[in-house]
Each structure stands twice: as structure tokens, then as C-alpha cells.
Amino acid sequence: MSMNAQLVIEGVGKVYRVDEQTLAAVREVSLTVKRGEMVAVIGHSGSGKTTLLSMIGGIARPDSGRVLFNGRDIHTMNSDQLADYRCDKVGFMFQFASLLPMLTARENLLLPAAFGRSRGKPDGRAEQKAAELLALVGLGDRLAAYPAQLSGGQQRRVAIARAFMNDPELILADEPTGDLDEETEQDILRIFREYNRQGTTFVVVTHNRQLAASQDNPRVVRMKQGLLQEEIGPA
Amino acid sequence: MNSALEKQLNLLDYALASLWRRRLKNSSVLVVFTAVIFLVASFHLVTTALTETAGAVLRQTPEIVIQKMSAGRQEAIPVAYGEQLSRLFGIKKIVPRVWGYYFDEPFQANYTVLGVDPAAMPMGEHLVQTLLAGAWPGSAANQAVVGGAIRELLALSVAPPTVEDDFPDHSLFALHRPDRSLKLLSTVGVFRDETALLTADLIAMSLADARDLFQIPADLATDLCVYVHNPAEITNLARKIAAILPDTRVLTRPQIEQTYRVVFGWRSGFAAVCLLAALAAFVILAWDKASGLSPEERREIAILKILGWETADLLLVRCWEALIVALLAFVAGCTLAWLHVVFFEAALFRPVLVGWSVIHPPFALTPRIEVKDLLLLFVLTVLPYLAATVIPTWRGAVVPAEDALNG
Numbered sequence: 001m002s003m004n005a006q007l008v009i010e011g012v013g014k015v016y017r018v019d020e021q022t023l024a025a026v027r028e029v030s031l032t033v034k035r036g037e038m039v040a041v042i043g044h045s046g047s048g049k050t051t052l053l054s055m056i057g058g059i060a061r062p063d064s065g066r067v068l069f070n071g072r073d074i075h076t077m078n079s080d081q082l083a084d085y086r087c088d089k090v091g092f093m094f095q096f097a098s099l100l101p102m103l104t105a106r107e108n109l110l111l112p113a114a115f116g117r118s119r120g121k122p123d124g125r126a127e128q129k130a131a132e133l134l135a136l137v138g139l140g141d142r143l144a145a146y147p148a149q150l151s152g153g154q155q156r157r158v159a160i161a162r163a164f165m166n167d168p169e170l171i172l173a174d175e176p177t178g179d180l181d182e183e184t185e186q187d188i189l190r191i192f193r194e195y196n197r198q199g200t201t202f203v204v205v206t207h208n209r210q211l212a213a214s215q216d217n218p219r220v221v222r223m224k225q226g227l228l229q230e231e232i233g234p235a
Numbered sequence: 236m237n238s239a240l241e242k243q244l245n246l247l248d249y250a251l252a253s254l255w256r257r258r259l260k261n262s263s264v265l266v267v268f269t270a271v272i273f274l275v276a277s278f279h280l281v282t283t284a285l286t287e288t289a290g291a292v293l294r295q296t297p298e299i300v301i302q303k304m305s306a307g308r309q310e311a312i313p314v315a316y317g318e319q320l321s322r323l324f325g326i327k328k329i330v331p332r333v334w335g336y337y338f339d340e341p342f343q344a345n346y347t348v349l350g351v352d353p354a355a356m357p358m359g360e361h362l363v364q365t366l367l368a369g370a371w372p373g374s375a376a377n378q379a380v381v382g383g384a385i386r387e388l389l390a391l392s393v394a395p396p397t398v399e400d401d402f403p404d405h406s407l408f409a410l411h412r413p414d415r416s417l418k419l420l421s422t423v424g425v426f427r428d429e430t431a432l433l434t435a436d437l438i439a440m441s442l443a444d445a446r447d448l449f450q451i452p453a454d455l456a457t458d459l460c461v462y463v464h465n466p467a468e469i470t471n472l473a474r475k476i477a478a479i480l481p482d483t484r485v486l487t488r489p490q491i492e493q494t495y496r497v498v499f500g501w502r503s504g505f506a507a508v509c510l511l512a513a514l515a516a517f518v519i520l521a522w523d524k525a526s527g528l529s530p531e532e533r534r535e536i537a538i539l540k541i542l543g544w545e546t547a548d549l550l551l552v553r554c555w556e557a558l559i560v561a562l563l564a565f566v567a568g569c570t571l572a573w574l575h576v577v578f579f580e581a582a583l584f585r586p587v588l589v590g591w592s593v594i595h596p597p598f599a600l601t602p603r604i605e606v607k608d609l610l611l612l613f614v615l616t617v618l619p620y621l622a623a624t625v626i627p628t629w630r631g632a633v634v635p636a637e638d639a640l641n642g
Contacts, residue, residue, distance in 0.1 A: 080545050086540075087543020101256065
């Protein structure tokens with residue numbers, strides 16, 4: 001394992017069982033991601049991209065293989081340690097907006113901060129950071145808006161901003177710009193680049209080759225029928 | 236601030252926001268839960284008040300009462316019967332008593348008239364403790380002590396009247412003798428509210444006045460009250476008395492207490508079963524509602540878990556939510572129950588616990604709430620609700636985030 005490797009995936013497999021049938025969503029996938037690297041995972045729908053991301057994030061448990069983060073197998077952690085890992089180390093961006101409807105945009109951003117490293121009440125700094133992040137995604141004037149008062153694209157941007165709240169080491173993004181207009185998409189990609197330059201590692205699932213190609217020297221890997229079929233290399 | 240405390244405040248913030256978001260559903264639960272607690276608490280207050288009041292008053296009654304029976308019907312007992320018991324060891328005193336029911340037609344009210352001679356009773360001097368105001372009838376004739384309800388009904392004041400209140404004298408009232416002649420009585424005392432269960436409709440007077448009112452000869456009484464030295468010997472003495480006076484019915488205080496307990500017991504038991512059934516139905520409903528977590532709730536749990544919430548955090552939020560609803564319902568339910576019993580005379584339960592007939596005159600209940608009563612109500616109502624809401628959440632929270640996300 002490289003000294004600089006932050007994320008090491010070793011022969012990971014995941015099989016879903018539906019009734020009597022089994023479906024191998026991910027098969028013997030191995031991948032090493034260095035600290036501060038930007039990896040784009042591309043592939044068709046159903047190729048296993050999201051499942052792979054879920055296993056990296058500790059949401060889904062692999063049936064075989066290991067996922068090592070900073071040298072530790074995350075699937076040997078107990079549920080509380082896994083919760084800490086998800087809270088402190090990882091920022092998630094889902095395919096869907098994943099906002100809680102009873103909280104405002106600002107409160108949705110504070111949600112991970114409330115239970116982050118300090119596990120304390122969001123202080124003024126966290127409030128300020130939430131405001132800055134929302135301004136960064138172009139929603140500086142919608143702090144008090146509830147999700148129902150935001151468009152789908154705006155909700156997506158709030159969720160993107162939330163992923164950065166705890167200064168995670170690793171961002172796992174599943175189709176992050178899927179339903180954004182082109183201009184907003186470019187803004188989001190600029191934010192990704194900025195954080196990436198500061199050392200945040202990104203694993204971005206997309207079937208948008210243009211997105212994969214638009215990163216600064218991204219590493220692009222392709223998933224096909226559960227296999228990490230080829231590594232395309234920097235675009 | 237302590238980080239553990241801050242975390243709890245965060246969770247409380249979140250719980251309040253969550254409650255507000257589902258305010259319609261939570262308001263309905265709050266209303267129904269408050270109603271259930273109100274019913275259970277009202278019922279408990281009334282039962283406790285009745286039982287305690289009856290117990291307190293019965294402690295002042297004679298240990299044994301002898302009544303003469305004739306062909307199964309009670310009739311006046313010769314005072315001389317007491318002399319036949321004088322050889323029985325253990326009897327402290329035998330005192331004749333005259334009593335009867337009096338129907339006051341203008342007011343459509345039933346009174347209980349009681350004639351006793353406190354001076355002849357072993358604990359007679361303690362009778363004054365049952366009075367809210369005034370004194371027990373002395374040696375002077377035509378004096379009476381009345382229950383609070385009668386005082387209110389007849390608008391009586393307690394003699395002696397003040398100078399300003401000298402005329403007309405509001406302490407006076409009149410009852411009809413059997414020959415329709417009027418017997419004028421002066422109110423010299425009023426019974427305490429705490430004794431209202433047994434004294435609300437009571438008019439107490441001297442033995443001579445009661446005999447005069449009911450036109451009972453001086454050698455007869457309604458019953459004989461027997462006071463004993465050793466309360467443990469009550470049953471033995473009662474058996475001996477019954478053997479000596481075969482034409483009498485001998486009632487003991489334990490028997491009367493037992494009768495009250497049985498009366499309140501089966502009535503309260505009947506009502507308790509109905510109320511507990513309502514409570515159980517509510518808990519089952521809460522369980523059913525909470526155990527079938529909606530897709531929205533499952534998704535919320537999944538998102539929170541993915542954002543780094545621990546299972547314990549999710550449980551704490553649900554605990555806070557349930558606790559807030561339950562405590563609000565508990566405080567509101569208990570307060571309403573208190574108001575219901577004190578100001579509305581337990582209108583919902585009075586017919587069940589006191590009797591189905593119309594009681595004339597009415598009397599007020601004086602409930603007393605103790606910490607143990609509140610704890611009992613808390614255990615009966617709040618804890619089942621907490622269990623019914625938190626346990627299903629725990630079942631939902633331990634599901635892996637992936638499964639929760641996929642519904």
C-alpha cells in the first residue's frame with residue numbers, strides 16, 4: 001500500500017438477493033485513492049457505481065473484500081465508530097437532495113456540525129460557515145428557506161454545501177450535478193476543484209463523461225456490470 | 236458549556252423542530268393522550284377522596300351498633316336493652332342514638348337527622364374537631380349542627396348572629412314533626428368540608444331534640460352505640476351481644492368499613508377496567524402508529540445515520556419527542572382532572588362512584604394529591620406511551636442505513 005494512499009479498496013464484492021435470485025452489484029473491485037486525489041467513476045446505470053460508493057461510505061457492508069480508510073478497515077468498526085467516520089471523515093452527496101423537510105437550509109447544513117468532532121452545539125463559527133457555504137452555492141439569500149420553498153436544483157445545492165460542513169477528508173458524490181443547469185454545474189465543479197486543491201479527496205460517481213473530463217487532471221475509472229473494468233486515466 | 240449537555244440541547248432542538256413539523260399528528264396525539272390521562276387522574280382523585288373521606292369519618296363512629304329487628308324490619312330499640320349487656324366484660328359504654336331521614340319537600344332534599352349526647356360518648360369532646368365553625372349542641376334545646384351543603388341550601392348562618400345580622404336571624408330553620416307542628420332549630424355549628432361525604436346532608440342535634448322531632452318516647456332509641464375498651468375484641472363482643480339480644484342486628488365498624496370498601500371497590504374496579512381499556516387502546520394505537528414507520532420517517536433515519544448520527548442519538552430524539560408530548564399531556568390531564576373534581580364536582584364520575592340517584596343536597600369533594608399518586612399516574616400513563624413510541628424507533632434505528640434508505 002502506498003504511503004500516500006488514503007483509501008484502499010481490496011477485492012470488494014456485493015451481492016443483492018431478490019427472492020431466489022442473486023445479483024452481483026460489485027465484483028472483486030480494487031482501487032487505491034491517494035490523499036487529495038479526484039477520482040471520477042463513470043459507467044452506465046446499474047453498473048455498480050452507487051453500491052461501490054455506499055461501501056466506501058460505510059452505508060453498505062461488502063460481502064467480500066475490505067475498504068481501508070487511512071489504513072483502517074471501516075467495516076470492522078462498530079456502529080458508533082462508523083457513525084463517527086461518516087460524520088467526521090466523509091461528506092456525502094446523494095443522487096437525491098436528502099434534505100430534512102422540517103429544517104431550514106441553514107439548519108440542514110448545521111445538522112452534521114451539531115454532531116461533528118466536538119459533538120457540541122453549533123457555535124457562531126459553524127453558523128458563519130453554513131452561511132458562507134450557502135453563499136458559495138449561490139443560496140446566500142435563502143438561509144431560512146425550507147426545502148419545500150426551494151427548487152429541486154436549489155435543494156441539490158444545499159445538500160452539496162452540507163457535505164462540506166465538517167471539513168471532511170473525503171467527499172463521496174453520487175451524480176452531484178445530475179439535475180443542475182449548466183451554469184450552476186460549472187459553479188459546483190469550481191467549488192470541487194477549490195476544495196480538491198486544498199487537499200480534500202473526491203470520489204465522484206457520474207455517467208457524465210463531460211463532468212469527468214472537466215476536472216483538473218481527474219483520474220477516471222469505469223464500472224461495467226459490477227467490475228472496475230478499466231482505468232481510463234487522467235482525461 | 237458541558238458538551239454532553241450541549242448535545243442534549245441539540246437533540247432537544249431537533250426534537251422540537253420535528254414535533255412542529257408533524258404538528259397536526261402530534262396535536263391529535265396530545266389531545267387524545269390528555270383526555271386519557273384526564274379520565275384516569277379524575278377517577279383516581281375521586282376514588283381516593285371518597286375512600287379517605289369515608290375512612291376518616293368512620294373512625295369517629297362507634298365500634299358496635301345494635302338495632303332492634305322485628306320481622307326483618309328495623310324498629311326503635313328500648314334503651315333498657317343496654318342494661319342487659321352490662322355484665323359483658325370489655326364494654327366501655329353504651330349510648331343510645333336517635334336518627335332518621337327527613338324529606339324537605341320545598342327543597343326536594345333528603346336530610347339525615349342524628350340525635351346524640353356527646354357528653355355521654357367516650358370521645359364526645361372530640362366531636363368538636365369535625366366542625367368548621369361553631370360548637371356542638373350544648374345542654375340548651377333546639378340547637379343543631381348542619382352539613383355544609385344544608386347550610387348552603389337553607390342559607391344558614393351560625394349563631395350567635397352578629398349585631399348587624401340580628402334580624403332576621405339566619406341561623407334559624409324549622410323542621411316538621413310527625414304531627415305537622417314546626418320544630419325551630421338554631422344552627423350552632425357547621426361540619427368541616429373534609430367530612431362532607433357523610434355529613435353534607437346531616438343535621439345533628441341533642442338526643443332530646445331528635446326524640447322530640449321524630450316523636451320517639453324517652454325509653455326508646457333508633458339504635459344503641461357500643462364503645463369497647465379493646466378494638467381487637469369488637470368481633471367477639473358483637474357475637475356475644477347477638478347471643479344475648481337475639482332480636483337485634485349487631486353491626487360492627489369493621490363491617491361498615493368493609494361495606495364502604497366493597498361499594499367503592501366494585502364501582503372503582505368497574506370504572507378502572509373501562510379506563511384501563513381506554514389507556515391500553517391508546518398505547519396499542521401509539522405502538523401501531525410508531526412501529527409502522529412511514530417511508531418518510533425511514534428516510535429521515537437513513538439520512539441522519541449517513542450524516543453521522545448514532546443509533547443512540549436517534550433514540551434520544553424520539554425519547555425527547557415522546558417525553559415532551561407525554562409530559563404536556565400529563566400536566567394538562569392532571570390539571571384538568573383537578574379542576575374537574577374540585578370545581579365541577581367530578582361530574583363525569585360522580586354517578587358511577589357515589590350513586591346513580593340524584594343526591595340531595597350535593598356535596599363537594601376535597602381531593603388530595605400526593606407525590607405517590609402522581610408517580611402512580613405517571614407509571615400508568617407516561618411510561619407505556621414512552622415504551623410504545625421509543626421501542627419501535629429503536630427497531631427502526633438499528634436497521635443499517637442502506638436498508639433504511641431503500642425502504
